[in-house]
Amino acid sequence: MTQFLRDIGFEEGVEPYRARIRPLVEALPEPGVPLTCLVGTGVDTVESLVYGDRGFDEAPEKVVYGDGDGTVNLASLIGPIKAWSDSPAQVVEVVELPKVSHSGMLSDKSALEQIIRIIDSINLNATSYHHSS
Numbered sequence: 001m002t003q004f005l006r007d008i009g010f011e012e013g014v015e016p017y018r019a020r021i022r023p024l025v026e027a028l029p030e031p032g033v034p035l036t037c038l039v040g041t042g043v044d045t046v047e048s049l050v051y052g053d054r055g056f057d058e059a060p061e062k063v064v065y066g067d068g069d070g071t072v073n074l075a076s077l078i079g080p081i082k083a084w085s086d087s088p089a090q091v092v093e094v095v096e097l098p099k100v101s102h103s104g105m106l107s108d109k110s111a112l113e114q115i116i117r118i119i120d121s122i123n124l125n126a127t128s129y130h131h132s133s
Contacts, residue, residue, distance in 0.1 A: 008056045030084040034091040036118050038111060039077050040069030040100040047073050071102035 001022070005013045045068025049060040067074040078094075085092045100108045 028080050028083070030087050030090040032090070034093075035084065036093045036095065036114075037077075037081050038095050038097055038105060038114055039074070039081075040102060040105060040111075041067055041074060041096050042098045043068060043070040043101050045070050045073045047075075069100065069102040069105070 001017060002014050005011070005017060044065040046063060047066035047068075048064040050062035050064065051058070052061045068077065081092060081094055084090045085094075095114050097105070097108065097111050097114070100111050105111045
């Protein structure tokens with residue numbers, strides 16, 4: 001990333017990135033609460049941009065697409081989830097929603113059904129806890 005910032009002529013962004021952003025990204029701590037991730041898949045999503053000798057002032061020579069939700073690439077979505085799943089103390093549920101876009105997550109029927117299921121589960125657990133106290 002620091003090389004990218006230099007390449008685009010944003011040298012003044014290198015040190016703030018090193019000091020503030022990189023530590024957050026490299027050591028993204030697990031949330032410490034049960035986590036359900038709804039992940040849209042099967043939608044063409046930009047994976048990489050290839051620039052030529054003319055640099056970043058011109059449009060990319062090639063756009064490579066991969067899997068994702070149309071906004072966030074699947075590799076970026078799954079990265080933190082995978083790291084958190086490796087911790088025995090962290091409960092992680094991943095729900096893949098085929099052909100659901102990033103913005104469609106708030107209107108797609110299957111996505112909304114999952115959101116309702118999650119909220120119902122939280123409410124059921126809270127009610128059970130409250131009655132047993």
